[in-house]
Every structure is written in structure tokens, then in C-alpha cells.
Amino acid sequence: MSELRVRFAPSPTGYLHVGGARTALFNWLLAKNKGGTFILRIEDTDVERSTKESVDAILEGMKWLGLEWDEGPFYQSDYFPLYKEHVQKLLDSGKAYKCYCASEELDTKRNLAMQEGRKPKYDGTCRERAEQPDGQPYVVRFRAPQGGVTAFDDLIKGTITFPNEELDDLIIQRTDGTPTYNFCVVIDDASMRITTVIRGDDHVNNTPRQIQLYEALGFPVPQFAHVPMILGSDKARLSKRHGATSVIAYRDMGYLPEALLNYLVRLGWSNGDDEIFSREEMVQKFDIGNVGRSASVFNTEKLNWLNAHYIKNGDPERLADLLLPHLSVREVTTLNGPDLMVVVRTLQERAQTLEEMAERAVFYYNAPLSYDEVALAKFDKELLLSVFSAVMEKLSKVSEADVSGIDALFKEVCNENGWKMGQVGQPVRIALSGGTQAPGIGEIVVTLGIEETIRRIQAAREFVAGK
């Protein structure tokens, strides 16, 4: 194991969304690639908004994607004493001070500053305050360095420099005594000996403040890698109004974890012209330096293509298992029908998602209750009747059959009666599945079995005859 230690630190205020998942993926990949350690930490210092349900949802999403962590999950709420201790240390050394300004007052000042086009930073009222009023509520502020600049070499974006005058004295402890985010992250990352912080680039602006804290606390400063945001089709930050953003929602819509992972890894990262990456390949080829600097738009079409690819090449047995829940929401039971694995094989090349596959699989288990009348109307009633009869006649003479045998049988029927394949195949397909979009005739017949096939053709024949 190398010294590399990374972490994914979501705040439990919702489910795991695709942006978070990609950040987690990049962390995981770097850890696996370098033989490092991947840590999961739950940032629940905001007691108001953090929920157990969210924690569970995040863990569920991580597990589904197979992003297993080596240490944790750790909860920041378990470390309040540790943070307190460090706040005290800064207070004692004069690197932090108590601020008695009322929050409403600060809000007013901030708004005023923005309106007047000034920097909305803390004005330092309590910075040099001599007397310490007793019993007054206060927050603790970090005494930020005044002049100079704070810079860091971002692994993705390169050198980023901030003038220190842009940074004000941030609050590290609230009136109620709880520590704030920017402070906790620093303490945690330092105590967990994180070497590389990979996170969304909405944190770029927090980085200089955190670096100053590391320095004030005497901790080594880790490396940073800020990954660009994921946008919706309108180039605005991806959100619910763009459609599903939850990883679990993608699972429920019938996406395979390897497809989502493959999609996510290519969103912002590349390895030449390669598009398809197995888990092992991405681990082997991942290089944080190849992550792009600009935001990218989430594109469901491409995700669909990848999902179709993985369905096409997936193991039928596994797909059958994964398909089951999608079938049961349709109240389809596979007990009295064909082997689901066989069904899957006939559908693999035709489905982009498991939902779609389930939809197309229904007819195998539930004989059609109605037929595609428009498609049926393209054929003569008399032709339909004779085709159905001829096919049943032929079918009744075979007991066992394979796909090529059935295909040959249909050709025979055509030849003997002077029909074209389209005149025979299509009606039978409608008789068997109810519609026109289905696997090859041979595949359906073999999967359904001769007996059931005849039964369905008979039913269709009666339907046509009765018209």
C-alpha cells in the first residue's frame, strides 16, 4: 500500500447524485490505481439538515456502484470534542478570536456591501477587541493572514492564486458551540492523514481558507484536485429539473452499474479515443492529470448507448436476476413460462435498459390479450387464416426444435404456398407477441415452446375469423 490516502465526504442531506458519484469514483480510481486508501466520511455537522435516511441512501448508492471504501464511514458528528480542542488551541495562540457581532447585523452589512459593489467580507469589528464581555453569545473566528497571497497547485486546474485580502476571518465555531464545515474538513483531513483531496470545483474558493487553517494548525497541506461540475442540457448546474440525478433512480430505471460507471468516468476524463472501460481497465488507466478542466453536460443518449452495450454483452444469468424486479412491478410471474435466461438472450440486442427489456419480455409470460390491429390490417383476412392454419399444421408435426429448424420450417411454408416471408412471419409474430416489435420468429417459437405457440396461433386465428 502506498501512502496515498483519499476520501469521499458527502453531506447526508439527500441521496447520492451523479455528480457526487463521479467524485467518489475519481477518488476510488486514484486509490486503486496507486494502491492507496479510500476513506468514506459523512459530513454531518449540520445537525438540522442531516438525516439517517440520507446516510443510508448514500451508502446504498456507493455499494450499488461497487465503490467500496477501505476505511469508514466516519461521522463528523462523532468528533466534536476534537474540533473543540483545536478551536481552543487557536484561541490560546491568538490565531482565532471571539466575535460578538450579531448575525443579523452581519447580514445587513453584507447586503449593503454587495449593493455598493464592495467585497462582502467581515469588517473585523471584533478582531482587535480588547474587552471580552461576559455571558454574551459569540462565535469564534479565524484570524486570517492579511497581506500576500495563498496559492496551490491543483492537480487538475494548475496553479490557482488568491490575494489574501479577498479572504476574511471565517467563523470556525458557531454561537451554539458547534464547529463549521471549513474547519472540520481541515481537522478531519489532517487527522485522517489525507494526502490528496479530490472534490467538486465548487470548493475551489474554500481551498485558500483551508490552506491557511492547515498552516495555522501546523498540519501538512494535502494536494488538491478539483473536478469540474456536471451540467444539464441547458448548461446550468445539473439538478432535479433536468431529470433524474440520483444514482439509485438510474438503477431503478434499468441501468447497469458498470454502464453508469463507464459513463461517469468518461465525463471529464479520457484515455485517448477509448470509450469502453471495464472496472479493471479504468483502475489501470486512470490518471488524475487526464481529467479535463471544464464542466461537462450530462447526456442520457450516450449513457443509453453504454447501457445497451453492457446489456448486449452481459451474462444472461445475471441479467435475468437483475430483470426480476422490473418484471414484478409489471406483475409478471416467470414461474409458468419459459426460462427467463433464455428470454433474456432473445432480448439482449434489443434493449437499452432493463425496463425496456422487461417491457418486451412480458409477452413471453402473458399471452397477448389484444393484437396490433393496424399491423394486422395490412394482411388479407383469408391470407391470415390460411397462414395460421399452414403454420400450425407444420408445427404440430415437430416435437423438438431449434431456432434454425423453425426458421427452415417457415421457409418451407412459404415455398409450398407461394408466400413471401413477410406475409408469414409478421402475422405469426403478431399472433405470438401481440405486436410487431419482437425477436426473430424462430427465437420466439423455440422460447415459447411448440405447444404454447400453437395455442397462441389458434387464438389469433379465432380472433381473425371472428372479425
Add this chain to the structure above:
RNA sequence: GUCCCCUUCGUCUAGCCUGGCCCAGGACACCGCCCUUUCACGGCGGCGACACCGGUUCAAAUCCGGUAGGGGACGCCA
């Protein structure tokens, strides 16, 4: 408003560091053709971009400067 970041086909991107092999390559989508008993799969082809303006250079997508556009941050949220 201030600060930070970003800018190659509609979308994801290669190329940029180490100028010439790039009148810019791949993929998704789209359009055509082929295959075909349907729907798909597959095969072949097409459409389509270096944000803009200047500079450096024999030569710039690549280096430099500026402009414009987009995003992010500015919380006792994380």
C-alpha cells in the same frame, strides 16, 4: 458587484505542456445506404467544431495579450 475558474463538432472528448504529421481524430446523437420476416444488432458513408480580436513565428487549435460568453464562490450550509 468582487474574486476564482472555464471556452475544440448539438453532446462527451483527442490533440495543446514539448508550435509544423490537424484545411483538426474518435464516440454519442442525427441523416443516408447495405444486411433483414418485424424491431433491433451489425457494416459502410455523410453532416458537423479550434469563442472572438490582435501579437510572436517561415508556420498557431497549440505560445503571449486583450475582449466576449459561461460557470462557481462570496452563509453562524456543506
